[in-house]
Amino acid sequence: MCGIIGIVGASDVAERLLDGLRRLEYRGYDSAGIATVHDGAFDRRRAEGKLGNLAARMAAEPLPGRIGVAHTRWATHGAPTESNAHPHIVGDVTVVHNGIIENFRPLRDELIAEGRTFLSQTDTEVVAHLIAREVERGATPQDAVAVVLPRLHGAFALAVMFRNHPDMLIGARLGAPLTIGYGDDENYLGSDALALAPLTQRIAYLEEGDWAVVRRDGVEIFDRANAPVTRAVTLSGLSSAMTTKGNYRHFMLKEIHEQPVVVAQTLQSYLRPVEAKVALPQMDFDLSAVERVVIVACGTASYVGMIGKYWIESLARLPVEVDVASEFRYREPVLDGKLLGVVVSQSGETADTLAALQHMQAAGVMTAGIVNVPTSSMARTVDLLLPTHAGPEIGVASTKAFTCQLAVMAALAVNLARAKGRLDGDAERELVAHLTEVPAYMNTALAAEAAIEAVAHHVSQARDVLYLGRGPEYPMALEGALKLKEISYIHAEGYASGEMKHGPIALIDDSVPLIVLAPSGPLFDKTVSNMQEARARGARVILISDAAGIAEAGEGTVATIEMPSVHPLIAPLVYAVPIQLLAYHVAVLKGTDVDQPRNLAKSVTVE
Template sequence: MCGIVGFIGTRDATPILLKGLKRLEYRGYDSAGVSIWNDGESQVIRCQGKLVGLEDKLREQPAPGPLGIGHTRWATHGRPSDENAHPHKVGPISVVHNGIIENHLALRKELEQDGASFSSETDTEIFSHLIYRELERNQDLTEAVRAALGKVVGAFAIVVMNDRDPDKLVAAKSASPLVIGFGDGENFIASDVTAILDETRRIAFVEEDEMVTITRDGATITDLEGKVITREPTTVTWSAVQAEKAGYRHFMLKEIHEQPRAVADTLAGRVNLEDDDVSLDGIELDVAKLDRIVMVACGTSYHAALVGEYLIEEFARIPVEIELASEFRYRDPLVGPGDLVVAISQSGETADTMAAVREAKDKGAEVLAISNVLGSSIPRLADYAFYTHAGPEIGVASTKAFTTQLVAMVLLAIYLGRRNGKLDAAHAAKHLAELVAIPVKMSDILDQSAQLQVIARRYGHARGFLFLGRGNQFPIALEGALKLKEISYIHAEGYAAGEMKHGPIALIDDELPVVVLVPR
C-alpha cells in the first residue's frame, strides 16, 4: 500500500513530490514524508497522518531544492508515527522503501554490534545504515547500494539519495514495482505510473532484480551484478485526467460507472462475428498440445479464474485447475511441459502471482498473463500477454478490472474451443452475440441505481450476509461477499448453493440477508 516518488532536475522538487504522493493516496497510508536536497544537505520532513499535515509542515519549514524523494507509508514494522515515517536518513543517506526485509532482525543486531544507533522501529532504517556503511568504504552511491542489497533478503523497491552526490538517485526493485519517468533535463522514479503522469508519459519499468541510477540527463539500468541493460522508454496512452474522479464522490463509484466502456474496450478488435471466432492480439497457442490449464491468481482475480474454469471446461473440454498464487508458490506444484499456466493480475505486479509465474516457467510450463497494465512485470515475464484495457483502476476494491477479467475468460474459452473443435460455430455465435451485448446491459443495470440504494438502506443494518450461487455463479457469490466485506466492513460469506445445507444453514435466521444469484 506504500507509495514512492523521486525527482531530479532543476525545478523545485517539493510540489512535484507532493503532487505525485497525492496521486498515490488511493493506495492507503498512515504517514508521509519527503527528503529534499538543497545547498549541500537534505532536509527530511515527516508526519503521521494525511498529506495535508505534511503540506502544513512544509509551509512552516520550506524545503525548496532540485532533488528529492517522497513516500506514503502503510505501517508494517513499527506503529504509525513521525519517527517511523519515511524517508529514513543516516548520515548523508536518505532512503524510501516499499516492501519487507525478512532478515531485518539479524541485520539490526549486526548493525547495532557495529555501533549503529536506530531512531525508528522500521526495517527500512536498516537500508539507510547498510548503505551508509558501504558508502564509507567505497564512496560511490551506486556501488554502496549494490553491496547493501547483497545482504538483504525480502521484497523491496527502494530509492536512495546521497547529500554528497546530488547529481543522482539510485533505485532498485525486487518483487515491488518501480517505474522511471523521462523528462527534458529532469527525470522521475515512482512506485506507480499514476504518480508521474502529470510530468511525463515517457516511462520504462524497472524489472525484477534490477538497479537504476538516475541523473538529470537519463537513467542507467543494470542487473544486481552491474551488467548494463538497454531498455527503450514506452509512451503511456492514458492521462492523469483519466485517474480523476470526474464528478463522482469517489473513485470506486466512477469505476463502477466506467464498466460498460471498459468491457467494450476489452472486446474491441477481438470479436469476429463473421467467422464466429475471437482473436487474442496475435497470440497463437498450440491448443492440440495442451494437456491442462492451470490458473494462478489472488483475491478478486482468483474469482475471475474460477469463472474461467467453468467456461473453458464447457467450451473447450480442457482440464482446468485453479490455484491461489500465494499457496502455489510455497509448495512443489506438479506443473510442467504440456501445461498452460494462466496468471491473472489487474496490476501485473502482484508479488505472489509473479512468484508463481517464475515457478511455472522454471518447471517448463508456458505462461499466459492477463493484466490491465501495459508493460507491467507479470506480462513481461510471461510467454504471452493479454491486456484487458480497462483503464486505470484507482479504487482499492476492484470493479471494472474484475468484469473485464470475466470478459477475458469468455474470450479465452471461445478461442480454445474453436481451435480444438469442441465449440461449433453456432454455439460460438450465440456466446459472442451475448458478449457484445453486455455493455448495453450493464448500462441498463447502472440506470437502476436508485432501486439499489433502496435495497442498501433496507439492509444496511445487517451484521452479516450470505451469498449463494450455483455453477459459474458460485465464484460470483464469492466475489460479492468479498466486495461487501471490503467496502462496508460487514461480514459476508459466499457459498455454492448446494452446500448451504452442509453447515451454513445453521447461521440463518430472520436477521440474516441472503443474496441468491439466479441469472436468466
C-alpha cells in the first residue's frame, strides 16, 4: 500500500525516481508524484491514475534536480485527486508518507487555529505543516523532525526533503517499513528493497521508531529516543530482472507459472528426503508443549490458515482456531502460555496481522510466522520464523505466495504431529514423499491451461459465480471466489458444498456457473451429491477433478478441468493452479487490469 522512493544523487534523479515507482506499482496506488530540489527551489509533478499519466507530464515538463522524493498513493484520507497526491509541499519542506496519522484531526485543528492553510484533504499535509513550522521557528531539519515524530500517532513511513538542504533527506518509520540503500556517492530511501534493486544491493532496514538522515556521503540513523544507532547493512539479493514480466503478458501469469519452482525451493528448506523427515529452520524449537493453535491472517493468507486447521487437527490432533486479523484483538481472545500463535503474511507488514502478533506476544504466547520477507517486521518479531521462498510477488492477487504458504503450513502440521507423538516414522515418510511430489503435480496442472482458458468463456459473461468444496477444498472454494472477484470484478462466493441447501441454492439458475472442486477420495461422493442438487436446478456446473472423478461425475457438466490424482494432503496446492488460471483468463477476457486491480493494494499497511 503506497510506495516511497528517495534519492540523494550524484546526477539528475527524476527518471530513476519514476523507474522506482514502476517497481512499486505492485503495492497498489491511484495517484503518483515526484518532487526535486533544483537551483534552490522545489519542483514537482503529480498526476491522478496510472504512472503513464505522470510519465506524460514529466515528458512534457522535465524535472531537473539531483535530489528528490517520489510516491505512489493509495487513497485513505481524501479522494485520489492531483491535489491530494504526494509529495506535499509546505514552505521549505516536502513530505511523502505511507500509512495513516490517526490523530491528524486535532493536529490539523491546532494548525488551522494558528492561521495555517491546507491545500489537500490528506493527513499527510499535517506532517508537512508541523515540520515546516519548526523550521520557520529556527530549528534544524533534524531537530524539527525529532520534535514532530513523537506527536504523530498511527502508522507511517516518511521521507522529508528540505529546500535549503539540497544534499539531505530524512526518513522515519513507525508501523510501516522503510529501507535505506547505500550507493557510490549517493544514497537512497525506499519502501522496500525491490524499489531500490537496480540502484543498490546494499540495504539497511530501519527498525520500529527509527529515523535517518540520508546524505550523499553517508547515513546517520537514530532510534525513537533520538540516540545514534547502527543497523546492519545486508545484501538484498534482488535484481531488476525479478521485476520484469519476461515473456508473459502479465506478472500474475508469470507468477502462476513460477509456482513449481518456488514451491520446490520452499519445500527444500523443510524436507529432509534422505531421512524422510520434515524439519523446521530452528531445530531446537520445542513444539511438544503446544496444546492449542491459533492462526491469524488476512485475505488469501487466512485461507491458508483454514486449510492449516484441517491439516493440524487431523495430523496432530490439536484444536485450532482461525481468525481474520482485523477481528482478532477485538473479540478479546483467550490466550495462554500453552498456545502457539501462527501469523501468515506475504509481506510481513500487514497492519492488522502485525497488531494481532503483538497482542499475542503481550499475553506471553509463543508465536510463529509464515512470511515471505525475512527482513520484515513480523519476521523480526516472531519467536519462530517459517520463511517462504516465493521471491518478489508483483501481481496484487496472491498466487505463488499462497502456495508457498501452504507448503510451509503443511510442513508445520507434520512437525506438530511428530512433536505430539501422533506420527510414526512410516507415516512421516509417506507424507514427505507426497510433499516431494508437489512441484511435478503443479507442472501437470499448468499443462491444463488451454482447457482452462476455454472454460473461462463460460464464466466471463456471468454476473454471479459460485464455488463449492468440502474439507480442505472448502477454503480453496473461498480462495477461487476471491481470486475471481479481485481481478475480474465478477461477484463470486465460495461455500462448503454441504451448505448449499441451507440457503445459497436459492441463487441457482441457468445463468450461474457453479465451479466444483472435487478430487476423488473420501469426500468425493458427498461433494458430487451436492453438485447434482444444484445441477438439477439449472446450475451450469464446471467440475475440477481428476480422471476418476470426471469419469464418475463429469456427465451433464458444461465443462471439466482434469487435475492429476493426488494425496489429499497436497490437493490444495495442486488445485490452486486451475482456480488461479481460471480467474486470470476470465479477467483477460473482461479486459480488466490483471496485475493492479482497482481499489486493491498488495501490502495493506494500515488498519
